[in-house]
Amino acid sequence: MGSVGAKDVPVLLSPEGLRIDGRRLDELRPLRIQAGPLHQADGSAFVEWGANKVMAAVYGPREVHPRHLQQNNKAVIQCKYNMAAFSVDERKRPGLDRRSQEISKVIAEAFESVVFAEEFPRTSIDVYIEVLQANAGTRCAGVVAASVALADAGIPMVDLVPSVAVGKIAGQIALDLKKEEDNFGEADLPMALVPQSGRLVLLQMEGHMTPDELSKALDLGVVGCKAIYEKMKQALRDRYTVDPVATGAA
Amino acid sequence: MGGKVYASVLGLLTTKPPFLQVLPLSGRYIPKPDDVVIGTVTDCQGTFWLLDIGAPRWAPLHMTGTPWNVEIGETEKFLRVRDSVIVRVENLDPTGRIGVTMLGDGLGKLEGGTIVTVSPARIPRVVGRGGSMIETITRHTGAQVAVGQNGRVWINGTPDAILRASEALRLIEDQAQRRGLTERVESYLVSTSSSNDRGPETAARESAHRDAPPQHVPPVGPADERIDPESVGPGPDEY
Amino acid sequence: MTAEVTAEIRTAHILDLAGEGKRLDGRGPDEYRRVQVEPGFVTTADGSALVRIGDTAVLAGIKLEPGKPFPDTPNAGVLTTNAELIPLSSPVFEPGPPQPGAIEVSRVVDRAIRAAEAIDLTRLCVTPGEKTWVCYVDLHVLDHSGNLIDTAMLAGVSALAHATVPAKRFGIAESDYPLDLQHVPVECTFVRLGDALVVDPTFDEEQAAQGRITIATDETGRVVAMQKGLVGAFSPDDVREVVRRALVHGDRLRIAARGGTA
Numbered sequence: 001m002g003s004v005g006a007k008d009v010p011v012l013l014s015p016e017g018l019r020i021d022g023r024r025l026d027e028l029r030p031l032r033i034q035a036g037p038l039h040q041a042d043g044s045a046f047v048e049w050g051a052n053k054v055m056a057a058v059y060g061p062r063e064v065h066p067r068h069l070q071q072n073n074k075a076v077i078q079c080k081y082n083m084a085a086f087s088v089d090e091r092k093r094p095g096l097d098r099r100s101q102e103i104s105k106v107i108a109e110a111f112e113s114v115v116f117a118e119e120f121p122r123t124s125i126d127v128y129i130e131v132l133q134a135n136a137g138t139r140c141a142g143v144v145a146a147s148v149a150l151a152d153a154g155i156p157m158v159d160l161v162p163s164v165a166v167g168k169i170a171g172q173i174a175l176d177l178k179k180e181e182d183n184f185g186e187a188d189l190p191m192a193l194v195p196q197s198g199r200l201v202l203l204q205m206e207g208h209m210t211p212d213e214l215s216k217a218l219d220l221g222v223v224g225c226k227a228i229y230e231k232m233k234q235a236l237r238d239r240y241t242v243d244p245v246a247t248g249a250a
Numbered sequence: 251m252g253g254k255v256y257a258s259v260l261g262l263l264t265t266k267p268p269f270l271q272v273l274p275l276s277g278r279y280i281p282k283p284d285d286v287v288i289g290t291v292t293d294c295q296g297t298f299w300l301l302d303i304g305a306p307r308w309a310p311l312h313m314t315g316t317p318w319n320v321e322i323g324e325t326e327k328f329l330r331v332r333d334s335v336i337v338r339v340e341n342l343d344p345t346g347r348i349g350v351t352m353l354g355d356g357l358g359k360l361e362g363g364t365i366v367t368v369s370p371a372r373i374p375r376v377v378g379r380g381g382s383m384i385e386t387i388t389r390h391t392g393a394q395v396a397v398g399q400n401g402r403v404w405i406n407g408t409p410d411a412i413l414r415a416s417e418a419l420r421l422i423e424d425q426a427q428r429r430g431l432t433e434r435v436e437s438y439l440v441s442t443s444s445s446n447d448r449g450p451e452t453a454a455r456e457s458a459h460r461d462a463p464p465q466h467v468p469p470v471g472p473a474d475e476r477i478d479p480e481s482v483g484p485g486p487d488e489y
Numbered sequence: 490m491t492a493e494v495t496a497e498i499r500t501a502h503i504l505d506l507a508g509e510g511k512r513l514d515g516r517g518p519d520e521y522r523r524v525q526v527e528p529g530f531v532t533t534a535d536g537s538a539l540v541r542i543g544d545t546a547v548l549a550g551i552k553l554e555p556g557k558p559f560p561d562t563p564n565a566g567v568l569t570t571n572a573e574l575i576p577l578s579s580p581v582f583e584p585g586p587p588q589p590g591a592i593e594v595s596r597v598v599d600r601a602i603r604a605a606e607a608i609d610l611t612r613l614c615v616t617p618g619e620k621t622w623v624c625y626v627d628l629h630v631l632d633h634s635g636n637l638i639d640t641a642m643l644a645g646v647s648a649l650a651h652a653t654v655p656a657k658r659f660g661i662a663e664s665d666y667p668l669d670l671q672h673v674p675v676e677c678t679f680v681r682l683g684d685a686l687v688v689d690p691t692f693d694e695e696q697a698a699q700g701r702i703t704i705a706t707d708e709t710g711r712v713v714a715m716q717k718g719l720v721g722a723f724s725p726d727d728v729r730e731v732v733r734r735a736l737v738h739g740d741r742l743r744i745a746a747r748g749g750t751a
Contacts, residue, residue, distance in 0.1 A: 038632045039544040040579045042278065053531065055631060057577040061278065061306030065583065072345060075306075080584055082575070085627040086534035086550025094573060094627070116258060121346040123306040128577035130629070132548060133531045154277020156258035196256070236260050240275055240427075290496045302494050332497040364502035409509055412502070 010180050013170035019181065025174045028164070028224060033144065033235035035152045041128075043153025045235070047145040050178050051135035053087075056145035058153040061123035074117040075125050079108035081142055083131040103139045104129075110143060110163075110192050110202040116156040125155060136182040137165045143192050143202060148232050152239065162228035163192035163202060166221040168209060173216045175224045189217050193225035279304045279370040279400035281348050285339045286356070288365060288398035291331050296323050301335065304370070304400045307346050311337060315351035317358070334360040336396055336404065356396070363394065363406030366416050368423045370401035375426045376419060383422070383432060390439035391415045414442055493580050500697035507682035512694070518687040519734055524742065524751040526643065528651040536652025536668065538746075540644040542689060544634035546578075549626065549644035551652040551668075555659050556623035558614065566613020566621045570599035572628040572641055579633035579692075590637075597676070597716045598628065598642045601705035604713040605674035607649060612669075615661055622654060624668075635691040638703050638716075639742070642676040647746040674713050675742040677735035678703040681721050686731055688738060695719070702728070704735035708743055 010020055017024060029050030038044035041057035064070040069078075081103045085091050107129070115125065127150070129142035143163035151160060167177040168187040182188055187207025191200050200218075209217065261274040281287070281303070289301035292308055300308040311329075313320035315337075318328050329335065336357050337350040352358060368376060377384050377397055388395050393407035393415045405415045418435050425431055506512060516522070522543030531537040536551035558565060572595040576582045587595075602608070613622035626649070628641045650670050656662035680690040680698035690698060700721020705714035712732055717723065723731075745751035 038546075038578075039634060040632055041577065043276065051532065055577065059576070059580055062580070063308055080576070084531075084548070084550060084573075084629050085571070085625065086531055086537060086552050088533055091552040091554060091625055091627075094571060120306045121344070123346065126576070128575065130575060130577055130631075132629070133533050135533075151260050152276060154259050154274050158256075158258070240260075290494050292494045332494060334496045334498050360498060362498065362501075364499050365496050409506060409511065413511070413515075 009184055012181055012184060013172060013174075019169070019174065021178060025172055026220060026223070028176045028227060029178060031228065031231055033148055033231055035148050035235045035239040041149070041153070043149040043151065043155070045145045045148035045152060047141045047148075049137065049141045049144070050176070051133060052131070052138055052141045053133035054138060054141040054145045055130045055132060056142065056149040057128045058125065058146070058149040058155065059128075060125035060153070060155070061120040062126070064122065064124040069124070070122045073121050075115070075120040075123045077108050077112050077115060077117060077125045077127065079104045079111065079127040079129070079146070081107060081129040081131075081139065083134060083138070087131045087134045103142070106202055106204065107139065107143055107146065110161060111146065111150065111157075113201040114158040114161055114194055115150065116158070119156060125150075134179075136177050136179040137190070139163075140165050140190050140192070144228060144232060148235055151232075151236055159194050159196040160229060160232045161192050161194060161201060162225040162232060163190065164221055164224040164228060165190040166217040166224070168207060168213060168217070173213055173220055175220050187213075187217075189214075189221065191218070191221045191225070193222055193229075195226060195229050198222075274371060276369065276371070278306055281305050281309070281339045281342060281400070283339055283341060285399040286336065286397075287339060287350070287400040288334060288336050288360070288396065288402035288404055289350070289400075290365075291329050291333045291335070294326050294329070294331055296325065299325060299329050301337070301350065303337075303348070303350070303398075304367075304402065305348055307348060309337075309339075309348040309350045311335070311350050311352060315340075315349075315353060317353060329359065334365060334404070336360060336398065360396075360404050363404055364412060364416075366403045366405060366419055368401050368403060368419055370399065372423050372426050373397065373399055373401060375422050375431070376403065378432070383435065386432065386436055387415050387418050387439065390436070390443060391418075414439060417442075495693060495696040499693065503694055503697040504683045507685040507687065510685065512687060514691065516689075518685050519738075521689045521738065521741075521751070522691075524643070524745045526647050526745050526748050526750075528647055528748045534648070535655055536648045536650075538644050538647035538651065538748075539631075540640050540647060541632075542636055542640045542643070543691065544632055545636055545640045546630075546632040547637065547640040547644040548629045548631055549641070549648035550629070551648045552625040552627070553622050553652070553654050553668075554625070555615065555620055555661065558618065558621040562610075563618035564614050565610040566608070567623040568599070568603065568608060568610065568626070569623065570595050570602065570626040570628070570645065572598065572630065572637075574630050574633070574637070578630045582633070593716075593718065594628065594630075594637050594641050597638055597703060597705075597714070598626070598645050600716075601642060601674045601676055601714040602626070602645065602649070605672040605705070605707045605711075607646065607670050607672045607674055607707075608668065609671050613654075624649075633692065635693070635695050636678055636689050639676050639678050639689060642674070642705070643742055643746055646670070646673060646675060647748070650746055651748075672707045672709070673743050673746060674705050674707045675739045675746065676703050676705045676714075677731070677738045677742070679731045679734070680719070681723070681727075686727060688734065702731055704732055706732075706736050706739040708740075710736060 032048040034046045037046045043058040140163040147161040166189045169185040189205045192202035289303035293300035298312045341349040391411040393411040396404040525541040527539040530539040534550035574591040652668040681700040701718040703716045
C-alpha cells in the first residue's frame with residue numbers, strides 16, 4: 001500500500017497529503033477538451049487529460065449497417081472503444097479484445113440513457129473512441145470526449161455526460177487516479193453522471209471499499225463530474241466563438 | 251420538465267416573444283414536409299430508388315413519383331447510382347421513412363454543373379431575406395443555382411461562374427454569424443468579376459489559403475463581436 | 490463531412506476543371522495542401538508523429554520490443570508496418586478486419602521504408618539468430634480527406650526519425666539511444682484527372698480519378714518504390730513526368746518530416 005522503502009512500489013500519498021504528482025486527494029489532473037477537430041465526422045472531440053490523449057468521433061444518425069440491427073422505433077447507439085497499439089507501454093496488438101468490448105458496451109449503454117433516440121427510428125448513431133495515449137481513466141476520458149462529440153454532431157440529448165474515476169490510495173479516497181495510483185491503489189471506481197438528473201449512467205468498481213468509503217467516493221465523484229461538466233460546456237462554446245484569425249482555418 | 255425548458259442540442263437561443271427558439275448550430279439535415287432537397291442516388295431497386303439527402307435515413311423515391319413512364323425493373327434506365335436529383339419531401343412517417351417526390355415545377359434530374367455542400371443551418375443565410383442573397387450571387391456570376399434545404403446547392407454555368415459562386419457560399423458558411431455579410435459577399439463577387447484586372451484563378455488561389463482571410467474581403471470586426479441571432483435561421487415572420 | 494456516395498456531376502466537374510488546369514480548392518496541379526508535422530505526439534510510443542496534409546491526418550507510433558529474428562535473416566532486426574483505417578476517420582470505413590485499402594497503405598509504406606533501407610536492420614540485431622529488436626510502425630488514420638499514402642508515409646518516417654530504442658528499459662544496454670535513420674524515404678501520389686496528372690489528391694479527386702500513381706524517393710535522389718492504384722493507365726512518359734515532380738516534392742516533404750509546417 002505505498003509503503004516507504006518497498007522496491008518498485010511508489011509512495012502514493014505523502015504525510016502532507018500530496019499525491020505522487022503533487023495533487024491533493026480531491027484534485028483533477030489537467031484537462032483540456034477541444035470540440036470539432038475532425039473534418040469527416042459529424043461530430044468530434046479531442047481530450048487531453050493528465051497524460052491521456054483520447055479522440056472521439058460521432059457519425060449519425062445514419063442508416064444502420066448491418067441492417068438487421070435496426071430498431072423500428074428508435075436509433076441504435078453503437079460504440080466502439082479502441083486503444084491504439086502505441087497508446088500503452090507494452091504494445092497492444094490491433095484488433096478486438098475483451099476489455100475493449102466490455103468498455104464499448106458500458107459506454108454505449110451510458111449514452112442510450114441520455115440520447116433522444118426515439119427521434120430517429122431505424123438509424124444508427126455510431127460513436128468511436130480511440131485512445132491514442134493511455135494513463136488510467138481512459139474510459140472516463142472516452143465518455144467525456146464522446147459526449148462532447150455527440151453534442152458537436154447536433155444529436156439531441158438530455159444532457160452532456162461528464163465522467164471520472166474515483167479510487168482509494170493509501171487508504172484514502174482520491175479523485176481521478178493516474179496510472180501508478182490505479183496500478184498500486186486499492187480500488188478504482190469509474191462513473192459517469194447526468195448533471196441534470198443527478199443520476200449515474202455508468203458505474204463500475206474494482207477493489208475493496210467499505211460502504212462508508214463507497215459513499216464518500218460517490219460524493220467526491222459527483223463533485224469531480226460537475227467540474228468536468230463546466231469544461232465540456234466551455235469547449236463547445238469555444239467551438240463557435242467568433243475569432244477573426246481562425247475563421248475559415250479549421 | 252418540472253416547469254423548466256431545456257435545450258437538447260447546442261444552438262443559439264433567440265427570443266421573439268412569445269416564442270423561444272433554439273436554432274441548432276450543427277447536425278444532419280432533419281427533413282420537413284415540403285422541403286425541396288437535392289439528393290444523390292445510392293441504390294436502385296425494382297420499383298424505387300434510394301436517395302442520400304444528408305438526412306439520418308435514405309429517402310425512397312418511388313417510380314410513380316416521377317414524371318417518367320417507368321416499368322417495374324427498369325428504374326435503372328432513368329436514374330442510376332450517383333445521379334443527382336432535386337425532389338420535394340412529401341411526407342414523413344413515424345418509422346422515419348422520408349417520402350419524396352419528383353413531381354412538380356423545378357424538380358427533376360440534375361445534369362451538368364456541380365453540387366456544393368453547406369451546413370443545413372446556413373441555408374436561410376444562403377437564400378437571404380426574400381431570396382436576396384442567392385439573387386446577388388446569380389446576378390454577379392451568371393450561374394444557375396438551385397438551393398436544397400438539406401444544405402446541398404447545385405450550381406451550373408461557366409467554370410468561372412461555378413468557382414465564384416462556390417466561393418461565395420463558402421464565405422457565407424464561414425461568416426454567417428457576422429453582421430455585414432451581404433456586403434462582404436457582394437464585395438467579393440464584384441472584385442472578382444471578369445471586368446476586374448485580377449483573374450479568377452488568382453482570386454480563387456488566394457481564397458484557397460485558409461490561414462488568412464481572403465485578401466479582397468473587408469477585414470472582419472473585433473473578436474468580441476456579438477453573434478447576430480438575426481443571421482441564423484428564419485424568424486417566425488419570414489418564409 | 491463527406492457524403493458516402495459521390496455525385497457523378499461532382500466528379501464530372503472535377504474533371505472539367507482539371508482540363509483547364511484548375512482544382513476545386515484552387516490549388517495548381519503540382520501543389521500540395523498545407524503539410525503539418527508534429528513529432529513526439531504520443532509519449533507512450535518510442536517514436537511518434539502526427540501529420541496533417543490538408544484535412545487528412547495520420548498518427549504514426551513506433552514501438553520497439555525485443556524478439557526473435559526471422560530464420561532466414563538471423564542478423565537482421567524485424568520491421569513490421571500496419572495501417573489502421575479506423576471508422577472514426579471516415580464515413581466510408583467500416584469496423585472489422587483490415588480492408589484492401591488498409592492493407593495496400595501498409596504495404597506501400599512498408600515497401601518504401603525497406604527499399605530505401607531507411608533503417609539499418611542489422612543495427613537492430615542484438616544476438617544473431619536469437620535476439621533482435623522488432624520495430625512496429627503503426628499508422629492510425631484519424632481523418633480521411635484523401636491521399637492517405639503520402640500522409641501515412643510522412644507520419645511513419647517522421648516518427649522513425651524521432652524514435653528512441655528503449656534499450657535500457659529492456660535491459661539490453663546501459664542507456665536508450667536514437668534509432669537514427671540512414672535514409673529518408675517519402676512518397677508522392679498523383680492521380681490522373683482526364684489528361685492532367687495532379688499531386689496530393691483530395692478525397693473527391695480520388696473518386697474522380699482515372700488512375701493513381703505513387704513514387705517513393707529518398708534523399709539521394711533515388712526512386713525506391715512505386716505503386717499504381719485505382720483503375721486507369723499511365724504511359725512511360727507519364728511515369729517519367731511524375732518521377733521528376735516527385736523528386737522535387739520529396740525534398741520539401743523531407744524537410745517537413747523534421748517537424749513544422751510546409
